[in-house]
Amino acid sequence: MTVPPLRPLVVSAALAALVAGCAPPPAAPPAASGPAASGPAEAEITAARIAAHVQVLSHDGFEGRAPATRGGDLATTYLATQLALLGLEPAGDNGTYFQQVPIVEATVDRSFSLSVPGRTYKYLDDVVAFSGVEDARVAVSGDVVFVGHGIVAPEQKWNDYAGVDVKGKWVLIMVNDPPAPADEPTLFGGKALTYYGRWTYKFEEAARQGAAGALLIHTDESATYPWQVVQSSWTGTQYALPPAPGAPALGVKAWISNAAAIDLVKRGGQDLDALRAKASARGFTPVPLAVRASATLTQRSARKVAPNVVGVLRGEKADEAVIVTAHWDHFGVRAPQPGEPADADRIHNGAYDNASGCAAALTMAQAMARAGTKPGRSMYFVFTTAEESGLLGSEYFAAHPPLPMAKVAANINVDGANYLGPTKDIVMLGSDRSSLGPMLQALATARGRVVGEDTHPERGYFFRSDHFPLAKAGVPALSLSEPKQFEGPNAAALLARQEAYNGKDYHQPSDEYDPAWDFTGAANDARLLAALAWQVAAAPEMPAYNAGDQFAEVRTR
Ligand SMILES: [Zn+2]
Numbered sequence: 001m002t003v004p005p006l007r008p009l010v011v012s013a014a015l016a017a018l019v020a021g022c023a024p025p026p027a028a029p030p031a032a033s034g035p036a037a038s039g040p041a042e043a044e045i046t047a048a049r050i051a052a053h054v055q056v057l058s059h060d061g062f063e064g065r066a067p068a069t070r071g072g073d074l075a076t077t078y079l080a081t082q083l084a085l086l087g088l089e090p091a092g093d094n095g096t097y098f099q100q101v102p103i104v105e106a107t108v109d110r111s112f113s114l115s116v117p118g119r120t121y122k123y124l125d126d127v128v129a130f131s132g133v134e135d136a137r138v139a140v141s142g143d144v145v146f147v148g149h150g151i152v153a154p155e156q157k158w159n160d161y162a163g164v165d166v167k168g169k170w171v172l173i174m175v176n177d178p179p180a181p182a183d184e185p186t187l188f189g190g191k192a193l194t195y196y197g198r199w200t201y202k203f204e205e206a207a208r209q210g211a212a213g214a215l216l217i218h219t220d221e222s223a224t225y226p227w228q229v230v231q232s233s234w235t236g237t238q239y240a241l242p243p244a245p246g247a248p249a250l251g252v253k254a255w256i257s258n259a260a261a262i263d264l265v266k267r268g269g270q271d272l273d274a275l276r277a278k279a280s281a282r283g284f285t286p287v288p289l290a291v292r293a294s295a296t297l298t299q300r301s302a303r304k305v306a307p308n309v310v311g312v313l314r315g316e317k318a319d320e321a322v323i324v325t326a327h328w329d330h331f332g333v334r335a336p337q338p339g340e341p342a343d344a345d346r347i348h349n350g351a352y353d354n355a356s357g358c359a360a361a362l363t364m365a366q367a368m369a370r371a372g373t374k375p376g377r378s379m380y381f382v383f384t385t386a387e388e389s390g391l392l393g394s395e396y397f398a399a400h401p402p403l404p405m406a407k408v409a410a411n412i413n414v415d416g417a418n419y420l421g422p423t424k425d426i427v428m429l430g431s432d433r434s435s436l437g438p439m440l441q442a443l444a445t446a447r448g449r450v451v452g453e454d455t456h457p458e459r460g461y462f463f464r465s466d467h468f469p470l471a472k473a474g475v476p477a478l479s480l481s482e483p484k485q486f487e488g489p490n491a492a493a494l495l496a497r498q499e500a501y502n503g504k505d506y507h508q509p510s511d512e513y514d515p516a517w518d519f520t521g522a523a524n525d526a527r528l529l530a531a532l533a534w535q536v537a538a539a540p541e542m543p544a545y546n547a548g549d550q551f552a553e554v555r556t557r
Contacts (some may be wrong), residue, residue, distance in 0.1 A: 040367035040530040047519035048367070050417065050526070053082075053359030055260065057328070058351035058513045065350060066332025066535045067103060067306030067386045075328050079309040079383045082362050086369040088311030091380060091402050098307035101385050101396040104134055104240045106301035114215075114254065114295040116144075116267050126260035127215075132249035133209060134301050140213040140251040141294040142169040144268060146287040148279030149174050150205055150214075151196045155553060156188060160279070164286040167210035170293050172261065173202045178224040178280050192457030194550055195472075199223075200390075200463070203253050213252035213295060217261040217272075224459070224546035230255045241391035241396055242303070252295050259467040267291050282382075308393045309383040310402065311373060313368055315537055320377040320407045322537045323475075324364060324529075325394060325466045326357035326414045327387030331507065352501065357480070358383055359519075360526040367530045376538035377409055384466050387415070388507075394466035398473045405473040407556055409542045410436055412529055413467035413479040417522035420494045423483035425452035426525055429462045431552070434476035436536070436545045443531055449524070452484055474554030476543040480525060 056062075056078060065069025080097035083090075114121045121127045131138050148160040150173035158178070177188035177197035188194050195201050199216055206214035213465050234255060243249040247543050253449040256264070265272040268289025278284050309328065315321070330350030337344075349355070365381045380402070384393030398405065426444055431437040431451055444451050454461065462468065467477035486494040505511045536543060545552035 003226045038373050039371065039534050040364070041370040041372070042367055042527040042530060044370050045363040045523050045526045045530065046365040047523045048537040049363050050356070050359040050519040050522050051517065053357045053362050054351055054517075054519075055513050057355035057358055058349040060347050060349065062349075064348035065328060065330045067329050067389070068304040070330055071332065072306055072329060072385075076307050076309050076385075079328060079358065079362070080311075083309065083311035083365065083381060086365055088313050088365060088369060088381065091310040091312040092307065095120070097309050097311055099310050099397065099400070100305050100307050101393050102242055103304045103306060103386055103389070103392055104242050104301055105237055105304055106130065106134070106240070106299045107237045107297040108235070109300070111504055112295070112297050114256075114289050114293060115520055116264060116293050119263065121256070121260045121264075124231055124235070127254050127255070127256050128230050128515060129252050129254035129295065129297055130234055130238050131251060131297055131299060132203070132240075132243060132253055133251060136299060136301070138251045138297045138299070139295070140170070142212055142292060144170040144215075144264065144289045144291055144293050146270070146275050146279075146289060148275075148284045148286065149176070149178050149196070150202045151178070152205055153188075153196055153550075155548060155550070158282070159285060160284060161205075161209050162285055164288065166206075166286075168212050170213045170215060171206050171209070171211045172215045172217065172220060172256075172264070173206065174276060175199050175202060175216050175218070181281070182214055191298075191458070193460035193463075195460075195463050195551070198460055198463050201361070203250060207248045207250050210248060213251060213254065213293075214250055215254050215256045215261070217258060218255050219258045227257055233532040239386060239392060241392050244399070252297055254295075264291065264293070265289060274294065304392075306385040308385055308397050311381050312402070313363070313379040315375040315378040317377045319403060320330070320409060321380050321403055322375070322409050322533045323376055323380040323382055323411045323470065324361050324414070324533060325382045325411060325470075326361040327354050327390055327393065327466055328358050329383045329385050329393070330354070331388060334509065337380065348507070348509050349512045352416050352419060352509050353506070354387070354415050354509055355513075356417035356419060356519075356522065360414050360417040360522050363523070364526050364533070367527070368534065371534070375534055375538075379500045379533065381536060387466055391466055395469045398469035405470070405475060408470065408475045409539075410533070410536045411467045411470040411475050411477040412533055413463040413465055413477065414529070415479060416482070417480065418483055418525065419517035419518065419519055419522065420486060420497060421518040422487045422521045422524060424485040424487060425450050425483050426528060427452040427454065427481040427483055428478040429454055429478075429481050430467065430471070432476045433462075433549050434545045436476050436478050436532075439535060439543070440478065440532055443528055443535070447524075447528060449528070450485070454481065455484065471551050472554070474545075474551055476545055479527070483521065486521075
């Protein structure tokens with residue numbers, strides 16, 4: 001692989017101080033009304049330290065931190081070294097800081113076909129598919145059952161698979177949640193997207209039901225993105241964890257265009273719009289279609305391995321834990337584009353996403369390691385791999401945890417730390433779901449700050465970062481999100497800069513470290529989150545999801 005020449009690393013005073021282990025003066029002393037003397041050493045968390053870690057992790061030499069690459073290995077080596085320097089114990093495989101995560105890379109051949117008597121649907125135009133198994137050639141042939149939204153939600157008394165056996169068959173599924181009717185305004189979260197609405201859930205449930213293949217019906221409104229996004233996102237190389245031995249897996253996972261779905265249902269003797277109307281109301285039962293569908297999928301697949309980096313600060317209750325997560329991976333070096341100059345910047349440095357979150361988590365670890373006392377419960381720091389490929393590192397960690405998930409009091413995830421200066425608010429996805437919310441609220445109030453809201457609940461951001469696999473396992477979780485209330489005379493301009501990043505730099509090589517970045521707000525957030533984690537670790541009771549929340553019953557089932 002050829003990469004552009006390296007920019008020199010500017011060894012700033014902050015970086016020198018970090019390496020020398022001497023603390024630069026704290027940007028602001030912890031609030032007098034903050035936690036008691038036994039809390040984390042919050043003065044260790046400074047904007048300068050965060051900036052130093054970001055500068056290293058987003059350096060060109062790390063080549064965009066793609067899993068299973070040299071740059072990725074350098075990033076995980078750096079993180080493990082930092083944990084070791086802080087005195088955290090290794091909590092990965094065989095006494096190391098590394099939990100090796102197997103990753104399946106698969107590319108489906110364009111020869112994929114899906115056909116019913118009288119019609120073959122065209123790959124890319126009508127259907128896009130991948131597989132839940134690693135076989136080079138997968139064939140699925142069977143009856144098709146329309147299962148509405150494909151949801152089994154006992155707490156909502158909703159079952160789209162009621163009374164039907166779909167083993168070995170195709171299921172045809174609508175994406176998104178059923179609408180909340182006037183007499184049940186909070187059904188499936190009302191306007192907010194619940195996990196039952198996400199495409200990932202639809203495939204998971206179809207596999208649990210024993211289906212051989214699943215077809216998700218695409219519409220612009222229900223998917224919230226056009227068919228072109230389906231085409232670009234689910235073609236080319238796909239990444240997944242290998243299925244656990246004996247676990248159910250779908251032979252074919254597909255998206256089908258609305259027009260093709262209408263045709264397929266018609267050939268099965270039904271009208272899709274009529275079925276959709278039925279499926280949106282309580283009492284829907286699945287509808288077997290009078291049609292058989294067959295698909296053949298050929299793929300190239302290979303296994304790779306990339307580690308989660310895991311360290312632990314043992315607590316008084318060593319067998320219970322609070323877990324802090326931040327993903328280290330990003331997109332690596334992108335392929336040259338036709339016509340661009342040879343020296344074009346192709347390195348996805350991922351400075352904000354998520355060198356900044358790793359940096360904030362490292363400073364939290366430092367504050368805790370230097371607290372002078374042990375935390376109540378053990379404090380795990382987990383730097384996850386392959387988040388950008390579908391939360392793979394955290395899914396693997398949740399499936400292979402160093403202690404039972406029922407012993408994990410809480411998860412705090414950092415995916416992006418604010419580089420635009422201090423804010424009044426701190427926004428934590430999930431703060432409305434569990435007793436972690438009121439604890440966060442109290443700590444924020446004591447520091448003269450406020451807890452902001454998720455302003456786009458319909459987009460389902462809670463389901464899109466590394467805390468989510470832990471939430472699915474029943475662990476109360478929070479994930480740091482973007483603030484909205486910048487302080488000072490430039491507040492409006494800073495908010496506009498944040499919006500501009502989302503439009504222009506998000507997931508682009510231009511997400512690069514800028515010496516003008518101001519991590520004061522990130523340091524304030526990291527101090528608050530370190531205090532919260534410490535308090536959760538010390539509390540006699542474990543936090544819990546609010547009654548009626550989708551994840552409330554996981555631990556009692
Ligand atoms: Zn991220």
